[in-house]
Amino acid sequence: MKFGSFLLKRLLLSIFVIFGLSIVIFIIARVVPGDPARMALGPRAPEEVVQRLRQEMHLDKPLPEQYFYWIRGVLSGDFGRSLVTKRAVSEDIKEFLPATMELAIFAGILMAIFAVLLGTLAARYKDTWVDSLIRTLSYFGVAIPAFVAAIIFMLLFGYYWPILPVLSRLSPGIIPPVRITGLLTLDSLIQGNFVAFWDAFKHLILPSVALSLGGLFQEARITRSAMIENIRKDFLSAERGYGIPERVIMFKYLLKPSLIPTVSMMGLDFASLFANAFLVETIFNWPGISRYGISAMMHKDLSVISAVIIVFGAIFVVANIIVDIIVAFLDPRVRLSTSRGI
Amino acid sequence: MKNQENILLNIKDLHVWYRVYGGYLKVLNGVHLMVREGERVGLVGEAGCGKTTTMKSILQILPPGDFHIPQGQIFYKGQDVLKMSFKELQRLRSREIAMIFQDPTAALNPVFIIGTQIGDVIKYSAAFEENEHKETIKEQSIKALKEVYLPDPERMLINYPLQLSGGMKQRVCIAMAISSPRNLLIADEPGTSLDVTIQDQIMRLLNEIVEKRKTSIILITHSLGVAKEMTDRIYVMYAGTIVETATPEVLFKNPVHPYTKGLLASVPKISGGGITKGIPGKLPSYLNPPSGCRFQLRCEQGDPICSEKPPQLFEVEKDHLVACYLTQR
Ligand SMILES: Nc1ncnc2c1ncn2[C@@H]1O[C@H](COP(=O)(O)OP(=O)(O)OP(=O)(O)O)[C@@H](O)[C@H]1O
Ligand code: SF4
Ligand SMILES: [Mg+2]
Numbered sequence: 001m002k003f004g005s006f007l008l009k010r011l012l013l014s015i016f017v018i019f020g021l022s023i024v025i026f027i028i029a030r031v032v033p034g035d036p037a038r039m040a041l042g043p044r045a046p047e048e049v050v051q052r053l054r055q056e057m058h059l060d061k062p063l064p065e066q067y068f069y070w071i072r073g074v075l076s077g078d079f080g081r082s083l084v085t086k087r088a089v090s091e092d093i094k095e096f097l098p099a100t101m102e103l104a105i106f107a108g109i110l111m112a113i114f115a116v117l118l119g120t121l122a123a124r125y126k127d128t129w130v131d132s133l134i135r136t137l138s139y140f141g142v143a144i145p146a147f148v149a150a151i152i153f154m155l156l157f158g159y160y161w162p163i164l165p166v167l168s169r170l171s172p173g174i175i176p177p178v179r180i181t182g183l184l185t186l187d188s189l190i191q192g193n194f195v196a197f198w199d200a201f202k203h204l205i206l207p208s209v210a211l212s213l214g215g216l217f218q219e220a221r222i223t224r225s226a227m228i229e230n231i232r233k234d235f236l237s238a239e240r241g242y243g244i245p246e247r248v249i250m251f252k253y254l255l256k257p258s259l260i261p262t263v264s265m266m267g268l269d270f271a272s273l274f275a276n277a278f279l280v281e282t283i284f285n286w287p288g289i290s291r292y293g294i295s296a297m298m299h300k301d302l303s304v305i306s307a308v309i310i311v312f313g314a315i316f317v318v319a320n321i322i323v324d325i326i327v328a329f330l331d332p333r334v335r336l337s338t339s340r341g342i
Numbered sequence: 343m344k345n346q347e348n349i350l351l352n353i354k355d356l357h358v359w360y361r362v363y364g365g366y367l368k369v370l371n372g373v374h375l376m377v378r379e380g381e382r383v384g385l386v387g388e389a390g391c392g393k394t395t396t397m398k399s400i401l402q403i404l405p406p407g408d409f410h411i412p413q414g415q416i417f418y419k420g421q422d423v424l425k426m427s428f429k430e431l432q433r434l435r436s437r438e439i440a441m442i443f444q445d446p447t448a449a450l451n452p453v454f455i456i457g458t459q460i461g462d463v464i465k466y467s468a469a470f471e472e473n474e475h476k477e478t479i480k481e482q483s484i485k486a487l488k489e490v491y492l493p494d495p496e497r498m499l500i501n502y503p504l505q506l507s508g509g510m511k512q513r514v515c516i517a518m519a520i521s522s523p524r525n526l527l528i529a530d531e532p533g534t535s536l537d538v539t540i541q542d543q544i545m546r547l548l549n550e551i552v553e554k555r556k557t558s559i560i561l562i563t564h565s566l567g568v569a570k571e572m573t574d575r576i577y578v579m580y581a582g583t584i585v586e587t588a589t590p591e592v593l594f595k596n597p598v599h600p601y602t603k604g605l606l607a608s609v610p611k612i613s614g615g616g617i618t619k620g621i622p623g624k625l626p627s628y629l630n631p632p633s634g635c636r637f638q639l640r641c642e643q644g645d646p647i648c649s650e651k652p653p654q655l656f657e658v659e660k661d662h663l664v665a666c667y668l669t670q671r
Contacts, residue, residue, distance in 0.1 A: 038628060077612055126406070127405060231405070231406060232405040232406075232408065233448065234443055234444075234445065234448040234449045235448060235449055235450055235451040235452075236451075237398060237403040237404075237443075238403075238441070238443050238449045238450075238515075238518075239400075239451065239459075239462075240401075240403045240435070241401045241403040241435055241440070241441050242435060242436065242462075242463040242466070242467075242518065242519075243433075243434075243436025243437070243463075243466055243467060243468070244430055244462050244463065244466045245432070245436035245466060248462065248466070252454075253454070256453050256454070257451065257452065257453045258348065260453075311427065330453060331452075331453055332452070332453060332455075332502040332504065333452060333453075333502075333504055336502065336505065
């Protein structure tokens with residue numbers, strides 16, 4: 001399998017990227033002014049206690065050595081201890097990451113489905129009111145930052161017309177499902193706890209919609225223009241000319257080539273969901289890792305900051321590998337040319 | 343009325359415009375073209391004169407949203423294609439007419455394997471639906487690929503277009519067009535994007551298919567030489583109008599329209615090469631075409647009347663029509 005070696009190369013490259021990222025993060029975390037040990041213990045702690053903590057954290061060692069200690073820990077899943085929560089960072093991540101993953105995955109699914117749907121509709125009804133409506137929505141969708149959308153949604157659907165919950169992941173009084181994956185909707189489904197599922201699902205709607213809007217409309221525009229470009233192509237005229245029915249043309253021969261630019265974009269958009277999640281999680285009081293990362297930054301909680309960034313880096317890399325695989329699946333030109341190049 | 347019965351296709355006064363920024367490209371300006379049953383018709387004219395546009399109009403496969411047909415009729419077996427219901431159009435495409443496109447690379451969908459593409463053509467053809475599936479789609483696909491002499495058709499089915507050479511792709515396109523029976527084949531300059539030897543092979547293949555199947559064909563070509571060899575009647579097109587039509591013998595012996603004469607004067611001794619060498623100037627703008635005869639800017643015999651209104655086709659002798667005021671002076 002030539003494609004296998006392409007993937008392998010891609011994977012090795014990603015490991016390098018993450019490795020590089022870890023060095024950068026480490027250096028940034030260490031060169032920022034301020035003493036983490038002092039910050040952890042507060043201004044009134046005696047100097048020798050602070051000194052002891054510094055030693056414990058290897059802060060008294062030269063930078064390369066510090067990095068070595070740190071990366072050794074990271075590789076074994078030990079990101080150190082949070083100075084704020086006083087727990088192992090890995091524990092915190094295990095707790096907060098699934099909430100963000102659930103939000104991002106849900107937003108990603110919304111993004112993919114509605115981008116393709118709206119893009120197809122706009123292309124199909126090009127230059128009609130449908131197209132204009134979607135275009136207008138797109139301007140707002142792309143221009144309004146996720147956190148503004150979040151606040152608007154919160155006001156609209158939580159205050160003026162309170163039909164959806166706007167805070168946290170579950171309503172008080174709902175018994176959460178036993179933790180398996182940490183994704184509440186998934187866990188409650190697995191356990192047949194439909195009450196919890198429905199409640200968790202409702203909580204997901206507003207934050208994930210707010211989060212997805214920007215990418216969604218951007219991708220809808222990309223899908224639309226790809227379709228409009230392809231619909232004029234000779235191969236489509238030829239296929240129609242052979243008497244292949246319109247639905248087969250639309251959903252097979254037109255859709256597949258038109259999805260390629262959309263999917264390529266999706267990797268980046270999915271990653272930017274995590275960046276935007278910072279504010280959306282804060283607004284909706286969503287106990288996710290982005291919010292956790294933000295509070296760590298406020299407290300200069302270096303182990304946490306580094307860990308969160310590494311985790312995000314890994315997610316970014318994995319998302320892009322998945323996108324590469326999908327694109328290669330859709331586009332033989334990518335698959336065949338990469339295999340020739342290696 | 344009697345000899346109307348065997349008329350397969352009759353295009354009358356077809357006008358086709360393309361919508362562009364700043365107005366319309368008035369490309370076709372009253373095209374007349376007739377194909378009788380079993381007839382082999384050649385359509386000749388320089389690049390951009392509207393040959394492909396005419397052919398796509400017949401199947402109603404012009405790029406959606408980009409075009410406008412202000413007037414004209416396209417009768418196929420007596421029924422106007424432009425007024426056909428969706429179902430009738432579907433039958434026309436899946437049973438009556440098949441078109442082989444000019445550029446095989448553009449005509450094949452780059453993200454599907456050949457087997458899928460040819461398979462769907464067979465699957466949705468009227469013949470397959472009526473035939474109660476005597477042969478599987480795959481068997482029929484392989485048969486069609488064998489008929490165009492493609493080596494190793496089984497493997498061909500799982501290839502993507504980009505894995506094939508230009509000549510192979512052209513053969514695949516021909517295979518798709520003949521994979522189920524049709525009454526009229528439209529071959530749009532098959533092979534012009536390929537090199538000369540392969541072009542020759544493709545022409546021979548087409549000739550063989552037409553002889554064997556006794557289908558009618560419209561063969562579009564740049565080369566009057568090819569048209570003479572392979573067709574029973576030639577239509578000469580200039581800037582969206584048919585300027586002259588006759589049998590090859592008559593046309594070569596007694597050309598009347600100044601454009602046809604220019605074309606014939608520039609026919610190279612060996613096939614291939616440009617055809618417009620002999621006629622100075624280029625096509626008029628379609629955005630603001632001259633009123634009257636579209637050839638007037640390049641015509642040495644022009645007359646004030648030529649710019650008043652377009653000359654109509656006029657029978658100068660039996661079966662020899664010319665659109666030029668010279669014939670009526
Ligand atoms: N979709 C389109 N939109 C706008 N203009 C078009 C479109 N398709 C074709 N045209 C224009 O219409 C004119 C006729 O094109 P057409 O393809 O029918 O010519 P042709 O005789 O087939 O030429 P060639 O020998 O190059 O294939 C050209 O000027 C071309 O630029
Ligand atoms: S109609 Fe006039 S301009 Fe046109 S070809 Fe004839 S003589 Fe020339
Ligand atoms: Mg053409």
